[in-house]
Amino acid sequence: MYEGIVQELIDEFGRLPGIGPKSAQRIAFHILTTQSFDTTRLAELLAEVRERVRFCSICGNVAEQDTCSICRDPRRSQTVICVVEEAKDVAAIERTREFRGLYHVLGGALSPMDGVGPDNLRFTQLVQRLADATVTEVIIATNPNVTGEATATYLTRLLDQPGLRVTRLASGLPVGGDLEYADEVTLGRAFEGRRTVEA
Amino acid sequence: MYEGIVQELIDEFGRLPGIGPKSAQRIAFHILTTQSFDTTRLAELLAEVRERVRFCSICGNVAEQDTCSICRDPRRSQTVICVVEEAKDVAAIERTREFRGLYHVLGGALSPMDGVGPDNLRFTQLVQRLADATVTEVIIATNPNVTGEATATYLTRLLDQPGLRVTRLASGLPVGGDLEYADEVTLGRAFEGRRTVEA
Numbered sequence: 356m357y358e359g360i361v362q363e364l365i366d367e368f369g370r371l372p373g374i375g376p377k378s379a380q381r382i383a384f385h386i387l388t389t390q391s392f393d394t395t396r397l398a399e400l401l402a403e404v405r406e407r408v409r410f411c412s413i414c415g416n417v418a419e420q421d422t423c424s425i426c427r428d429p430r431r432s433q434t435v436i437c438v439v440e441e442a443k444d445v446a447a448i449e450r451t452r453e454f455r456g457l458y459h460v461l462g463g464a465l466s467p468m469d470g471v472g473p474d475n476l477r478f479t480q481l482v483q484r485l486a487d488a489t490v491t492e493v494i495i496a497t498n499p500n501v502t503g504e505a506t507a508t509y510l511t512r513l514l515d516q517p518g519l520r521v522t523r524l525a526s527g528l529p530v531g532g533d534l535e536y537a538d539e540v541t542l543g544r545a546f547e548g549r550r551t552v553e554a
Numbered sequence: 555m556y557e558g559i560v561q562e563l564i565d566e567f568g569r570l571p572g573i574g575p576k577s578a579q580r581i582a583f584h585i586l587t588t589q590s591f592d593t594t595r596l597a598e599l600l601a602e603v604r605e606r607v608r609f610c611s612i613c614g615n616v617a618e619q620d621t622c623s624i625c626r627d628p629r630r631s632q633t634v635i636c637v638v639e640e641a642k643d644v645a646a647i648e649r650t651r652e653f654r655g656l657y658h659v660l661g662g663a664l665s666p667m668d669g670v671g672p673d674n675l676r677f678t679q680l681v682q683r684l685a686d687a688t689v690t691e692v693i694i695a696t697n698p699n700v701t702g703e704a705t706a707t708y709l710t711r712l713l714d715q716p717g718l719r720v721t722r723l724a725s726g727l728p729v730g731g732d733l734e735y736a737d738e739v740t741l742g743r744a745f746e747g748r749r750t751v752e753a
Contacts, residue, residue, distance in 0.1 A: 357645060359618050360599060360606050367596045372584045378572050384642050385571045386600070387607055387616065397566045398600035400559060401585070401593045407559050408586055417586065419558050443583050446556060 361387070410442075413484070415460035415477050417442045425449075425458060432456040437494040438481065438510060440464050440503065444496065456494075459484065464502035465509055476506075478513060485519065492520040499526050560586070609641075612683070614659035614676050616641045624648075624657060631655040636693040637680065637709060639663050639702065643695065655693075658683065663701035664708055675705075677712060684718065691719040698725050 357365065361383060368379035386394055410416065411423035418424070425431060425445070435456030439445055445458050461476040484490065495510050497503035507523055514521045526544035528537055537545070556564065560582060568578035585593055609615065610622035617623070624630060624644070634655030638644055644657050660675040683689065694709050696702035706722055713720050725743035727736055736744070 357616060358623055360603055361616050364599045364603055367592075367599055370591060371581045373577050373580060374573075380642055380645070381572060382570045383603075384640070386603065392569060393566075394600045394604055398597040400563045400566055401597035401600070404559055404563055404582075404585065405593060417556060417560050424557055441583070443579055446579070 410460075414458045415442070415462060415480070416445050416458055430455075433489055435492045435494065436481070436484065436490050437496050439496050440498060440506070444498075448496065454494075456492075461497070461506065464497055464506040466502045466505075471502075473509065478510075482513065485514070485516075488518060491518065492522060495521065495523045499524075609659075613657045614641070614661060614679070615644050615657055629654075632688055634691045634693065635680070635683065635689050636695050638695045639697060639705070643697075647695065653693075655691075660696070660705065663696055663705040665701045665704075670701075672708065677709075681712065684713070684715075687717060690717065691721060694720065694722045698723075 364383045364386070365376070365379045368374055368382050369376055374382070386392055407419060408417055409419070409421070411418040411426055412421050413426045414423060416423040416425060420427075432455050435454075436459050437448060437454055437456060438459045438461060439448065440461055440463055442460050445460065448454055448458075459477065459481050461478070461481075463471055463476055465471060465473065465476065481493075485493070493510075493514055495507045497506045497510075511521055511523075525548055526541065527548055528534065528541065528545045534542070563582045563585070564575070564578045567573055567581050568575055570578075573581070585591055606618060607616055608618070608620070610617040610625055611620050612625045613622060615622040615624060619626075631654050634653075635658050636647060636653055636655060637658045637660060638647070639660055639662055641659050644659065647653055647657075658676065658680050660677070660680075662670055662675055664670060664672065664675065680692075684692070692709075692713055694706045696705045696709075710720055710722075724747050725740065726747050727733065727740065727744045733741070
């Protein structure tokens with residue numbers, strides 16, 4: 356529809372997740388017409404990012420060195436590991452400031468339909484990290500969906516060893532949510548996990 | 555939240571229109587982990603686009619040469635000019651395949667609140683294009699909102715000259731829309747612009 360490079364730019368942006376043709380066009384025109392937007396900076400970052408970013412050799416989180424800043428931090432508890440599917444889940448949990456232990460990024464969830472079996476995820480590395488018995492608790496924080504639950508079940512069996520506590524994040528009503536709009540599975544989980552309140 | 559370059563990339567994407575922090579994070583991780591996505595190509599396009607793209611010296615549309623492909627096309631009617639706010643409006647009208655004349659891109663709409671007055675838009679260039687009386691009709695296709703309507707009113711007065719027909723795109727119910735959900739202004743316009751139907 357457009358001439359040469361403008362259309363190419365629109366097409367490239369359209370390949371990114373969550374960006375449709377209209378958004379891609381809007382972004383391309385923004386870049387063309389907004390002088391304050393630093394195209395050179397974005398171009399440099401894109402050219403460098405894959406080379407500079409590696410994955411932490413211990414936990415699999417994104418890192419710019421051999422290990423990530425969390426694994427290098429001596430103030431973090433070395434006795435608890437929180438297992439997540441993706442590196443972005445680490446960021447989500449870090450934002451809560453509730454957890455001060457270590458992480459283990461699996462690199463996805465078990466999904467035979469998509470050809471993701473146990474060999475495709477970082478299970479072996481997790482088991483190796485537990486070998487010296489420093490870790491006393493593993494918190495499973497995979498997503499509360501079909502593949503995440505399957506992965507959690509697999510992990511529960513894999514990690515069944517004496518002296519290791521394996522926990523799963525609580526399911527229930529989202530804070531600020533409305534009981535009326537909760538789906539029945541979530542509401543069912545909220546009943547299952549109900550807690551005694553003290554007066 | 556992330557280390558160095560990953561966070562920088564998220565921040566840069568977050569500066570683009572319509573991309574919030576969550577989408578920016580999703581895009582950055584997609585770029586990091588999807589080997590099939592060609593980061594180098596997007597980087598090259600970003601680095602080149604501003605240098606290679608210029609604006610047509612006749613109509614103001616995006617172009618890679620001094621004039622755009624529409625102004626260069628001898629098969630397009632040279633007697634009708636459609637006036638639009640932005641270059642992306644040209645693309646929207648071209649997709650309809652209804653219009654085979656020329657365009658004139660104003661570069662925005664009159665908006666005193668945002669400091670956009672007649673001197674900031676390409677009105678003088680439009681008047682110059684009408685000087686040799688080749689053009690017999692100007693179609694005003696500014697947006698049907700406050701600033702677009704103000705610009706249309708201004709244009710109507712500016713172009714009031716003998717032998718020149720000035721028209722405005724029809725307002726009315728969107729095709730495929732529901733009468734029930736139309737706002738009252740649109741519905742009022744649809745009544746105003748009603749047409750006789752032949753049996």
